[in-house]
Amino acid sequence: MKESTTTANYWYALYTKSRAEKKVAEELNKLGIINYLPIKRELRQWSDRKKWVEVPAISSYIFIKIPKERYNDVFQVNGIVAYVSYKGKAVNIPEYEIEAMRRTIENKIAFDVEARNIKKGEEITVTSGPLKGIKGTVETIQGTKKLYLNISNIGYTLVVNLEEATVMKEEGGSN
Structure with a gap:
């Protein structure tokens, strides 16, 4: 998909109806709207079998990159509820x-999604491994390094295990 060069495009998060994320992504593609639906593989258990399935990493959310002039075009798509907004503004x-989420998922790095905002911890930059250059907040939990990649404004955090990566403390980061 080609991005507009005459006007700035911004990433926004959209709420979708439950279990409509993949269909919404298909419809946004048909409209030429750049979108990102983070997908992860999960092992699901049924009464008679187990099966690997692809599911949205964050239920009921899809991310779009769109110029402000096309802001309302997304509402042509069935399954979109609203923009994630603050005081009525997306x-x-x-x-x-968005890049941190993409690289985490594309490199098949194990992660969990938590519905909370992380406030404490040191600001770091990953200096090796597939997340090299990604900045985030790190904590030590029972001897395991974890990188918390906050997705601002929607209250979700990707929690990535950093056992095999090297990190460097950011200048001016909090303790």
């Missing part, structure tokens, strides 16, 4: 947060 998602 909030921008920083490009680096």
Whole structure:
């Protein structure tokens, strides 16, 4: 998909109807709207079998990159509920947060999604491994390094195990 060069495009998060994320992504593609639906593989248990399935990493959310002039075009798609907004205005998602999600998922790095905002911890930059260059907040939990990649404005955090990566403390980061 080609991005507009005459106007700035911003990432936004959209709420979708439950279990409509994949259909919404297909319809947005048909409209030429750049979108990102983070997908992860999960092992699901049924009464008679287990099966690997692809599911949205964050239920009922899809991310779009769109110029402000096309802001309302998304409502042509059945299954979209609303923009994630603050005081009635859609909030921008920083490009680096979308990139961190993409690289985590594309490199098949184990992660969990938590519905909370992390406030404490050191600001770090990953200096090796598939997440090299990604900045985030790190904590030590029972001897395991965890990188918390906050997805601002929607209250979700990807929690990535950093056992095999090297990190460097950011200048001016909090303790």
